[in-house]
Amino acid sequence: MTQSRFKDHLGRPIVAVTGMGVITSLGQGLEDNWAKLTGGISGIHAITRFPTDGLNTRISGTVDFIEVPANNAVERSYAMARETTIEALAQAGLNGDFAGPLFLAAPPVEPEWEDRFRLAERVGDGDYEHAYKRLLASVRGKADPVFNEAVQFGSISERLADRFGTRGLPVTLSTACASGATAIQLGVEAIRQGRTDRALTVATDGSVGAEALIRFALLSALSTQNDPPEKASKPFSKDRDGFVIAEGAATLVLESLESAIARGARVLGIMKGCGEKADHFHRTRSSPDGGPAIATIRAALEDAGLSEQEIGYINAHGTSTPENDKMEYGAMLSVFGERLKDQIPVSSNKSMIGHTLTAAGAVEAVFSIQTMLTGTLPPTINYTNPDPLIVLDVVPNVKREAQVSAVLSSSFGFGGQNASLVMTLA
Numbered sequence: 001m002t003q004s005r006f007k008d009h010l011g012r013p014i015v016a017v018t019g020m021g022v023i024t025s026l027g028q029g030l031e032d033n034w035a036k037l038t039g040g041i042s043g044i045h046a047i048t049r050f051p052t053d054g055l056n057t058r059i060s061g062t063v064d065f066i067e068v069p070a071n072n073a074v075e076r077s078y079a080m081a082r083e084t085t086i087e088a089l090a091q092a093g094l095n096g097d098f099a100g101p102l103f104l105a106a107p108p109v110e111p112e113w114e115d116r117f118r119l120a121e122r123v124g125d126g127d128y129e130h131a132y133k134r135l136l137a138s139v140r141g142k143a144d145p146v147f148n149e150a151v152q153f154g155s156i157s158e159r160l161a162d163r164f165g166t167r168g169l170p171v172t173l174s175t176a177c178a179s180g181a182t183a184i185q186l187g188v189e190a191i192r193q194g195r196t197d198r199a200l201t202v203a204t205d206g207s208v209g210a211e212a213l214i215r216f217a218l219l220s221a222l223s224t225q226n227d228p229p230e231k232a233s234k235p236f237s238k239d240r241d242g243f244v245i246a247e248g249a250a251t252l253v254l255e256s257l258e259s260a261i262a263r264g265a266r267v268l269g270i271m272k273g274c275g276e277k278a279d280h281f282h283r284t285r286s287s288p289d290g291g292p293a294i295a296t297i298r299a300a301l302e303d304a305g306l307s308e309q310e311i312g313y314i315n316a317h318g319t320s321t322p323e324n325d326k327m328e329y330g331a332m333l334s335v336f337g338e339r340l341k342d343q344i345p346v347s348s349n350k351s352m353i354g355h356t357l358t359a360a361g362a363v364e365a366v367f368s369i370q371t372m373l374t375g376t377l378p379p380t381i382n383y384t385n386p387d388p389l390i391v392l393d394v395v396p397n398v399k400r401e402a403q404v405s406a407v408l409s410s411s412f413g414f415g416g417q418n419a420s421l422v423m424t425l426a
Contacts, residue, residue, distance in 0.1 A: 007034040008272075009305035015271040016260045016426065019092025019253030020366045021084035022210035024353040025061035025246055029087055034370055037378045038399045042230035042352045044244050050210045057222040059229040061354030062208050076206025077106055078156045078314055080249035080359075085164060085202055088251040093265055100196045101294060103186040104157040104172045105179035105203035107358045126235070135184035156204070166200055177317070177413030178276070180250065180361030181421050185274040187254045197259040204361035216245060221321060234382035234392050235318035235348035236325050243319040246354025250362035252300040257426075260322025267426040269369040270407070273304025279416030292418050297410060300420035302333075308336050311344060311422070312404035313377060315368045317412050318348025319355055328412065329390045340392055345402065347395045351381045361411040368407040372425050375403045389401025 008014050014281050022029070025043025026036040036043070043061050052058040066083065068075040079152060081104070089098070157170035175182045180203030186201035217223050223232040223242035233244045260267055279292035287293075301308065317328055319425075332340055340346070356363050371377055376399050383396040410420040 002237070006256070014257040015188045015191050015193070016255050016257045016267045017269045017271060018255050018260050018265045018267060019088035019090070019251070020268060020369065021087030021091070021096070021251040022249070022363055022366045023066070023080045023084055024356065025063055026247040026353055028065065028083060030366065030370065034374070037051050037352055037367065038376050038392060040352070040379050040381050042315055042381060043227045044232060044246070044354055046226075046229055049208070055213065055217065056224045057217050058215060059232055059242055059244060060213070060273070061207050061356070063206065063247045063250070063306060067184060067414040068362060069303045071331055072227070073107060073207040074109055074155055074245065076394055077204040078159055079109065079202035080206055080247070081156060081160055081202050081251065082163060082203070084249045084251040085160065085200065088253050089164065092253040094253065098198070098200055099165065099167050100198035100200060101168050101187070101190055102157060102161050102166035102200045102202065103183040104160065104170060105183040105358050106144065106153070106156050107205045107364065109153045109205040130398070135281040142190045143397050147411060161268050162346065164200065168262065174358060175417040175419070177360055178358055178411040178417040179357070179358040179413070180363065181365065181409070181411045181419035182276065182361070183364060183416070184252060184271065184362060184421060185276065185419060188271050188274055191254060191256050198253065198255040200251065201362065202249070203244050203252045203359040205356055205358035206247050207357070208245055208247050213245060218403065222407070223320065231382055233320045233351045233353050233354055235316065235320045235380055236387055236392060236394055237383055238385045238387045240320045240322060242321050243350065245355035246356045248353065248356035248359045248363050250359060250366045252272070252362060252365060265425060269372060270424045271421065272306065272424045272425055273300045273302070273422035275299030275301070275303055275420045277418050279418055288327060290327045290331035290334065293327060293410070293412055296418040296420045297331060297335045297408065300408065300422045304422040306406060306422060308339070308408050311336070311408050313371060313407045314344055314346045314403070315364050315371070315407060315409040316346050318350050318380065320348070320350060321398045324412065325390065326409070329392065341384050342393050344393060345395050345400060346380075346392045347378050348380045349378060353384070359417060361409070361421070366409070368409045368423050372404055372407060375401055377402055
């Protein structure tokens with residue numbers, strides 16, 4: 001292989017994926033997840049973590065099979081990130097200190113009400129000002145180390161950095177539903193700019209709790225079709241009514257292709273292009289005309305040096321909300337035109353795993369690469385009542401065997417955060 005083979009169309013180092021790990025409500029590990037995902041099995045279930053009496057939404061894709069020392073978002077998110085990173089590093093064949101930067105997508109952190117009430121009880125009675133000062137003293141003095149850990153946004157990345165020996169200050173980011181893709185983009189850019197030969201990109205979200213459920217419900221964003229739970233998420237269907245909130249994590253080991261080949265690593269796929277654009281239309285809603293989403297997809301294609309004709313499969317954001325699915329369809333139609341009807345198959349993993357929020361972009365990147373490696377397109381389950389206004393080649397209900405060599409995976413998040421990834425086989 002000549003030196004030029006290690007560079008892309010813009011003369012930048014080609015970025016390879018050499019390790020992947022994933023956890024969703026379907027299970028732990030890539031093998032288990034992939035078998036269930038391609039088998040059309042749903043991980044959505046009734047919530048048992050907290051009472052849901054009186055709530056309109058009582059279902060989720062929580063990850064309840066991993067033990068955590070404290071039942072809070074930080075501990076759940078860290079535990080999942082730790083396990084997916086162990087899996088990804090093992091697949092990459094890397095031992096000892098990672099010796100590269102860490103880019104982590106993590107959910108916004110704040111103490112849950114149960115923790116606040118418990119701490120307030122310990123602080124004791126008194127006027128608000130004195131109670132608040134004692135509360136701050138307790139936290140800053142680490143009188144309650146569990147509470148202190150649970151309210152620090154950077155605590156997950158710091159623990160991962162210590163555990164796996166990453167280099168430099170770990171970066172923690174939160175760009176809503178685009179976070180996982182954004183973390184990958186930061187890793188790609190670090191390698192392209194020659195700052196490192198490898199990067200650890202992790203996305204995790206264990207933030208499902210009563211508060212999160214209520215907040216999204218107040219936005220009318222969640223499905224209320226609780227019975228049966230596995231039928232609630234139905235992207236691109238006429239009777240879709242909202243997304244199903246879920247948890248999960250994914251880790252991808254990124255390396256320059258030259259570095260990966262030099263150490264004899266197996267190259268799983270190539271991170272070919274990344275695109276991102278902001279949407280200033282509304283704090284939570286996307287622009288109805290899909291303009292920023294269209295620009296994001298086109299930016300990813302341009303960055304990859306590929307034309308629209310070269311994309312063989314789309315891993316859609318596909319949240320199952322009435323407005324987002326409509327907007328995403330319009331964006332895809334603007335970019336890919338009539339090919340969407342019968343030449344570019346589309347799937348939404350969220351029909352089975354729900355919306356893993358901060359982790360979604362990375363989880364779906366793992367599944368996108370696995371799609372190319374196996375020649376199997378995961379289905380979009382619950383697709384029995386297609387929206388007549390959304391004319392797509394949705395892979396309906398049952399997996400499809402097809403060889404594809406270039407995949408687009410997009411994430412369109414609350415707050416106007418949009419990111420798209422283009423991945424290819426080596």
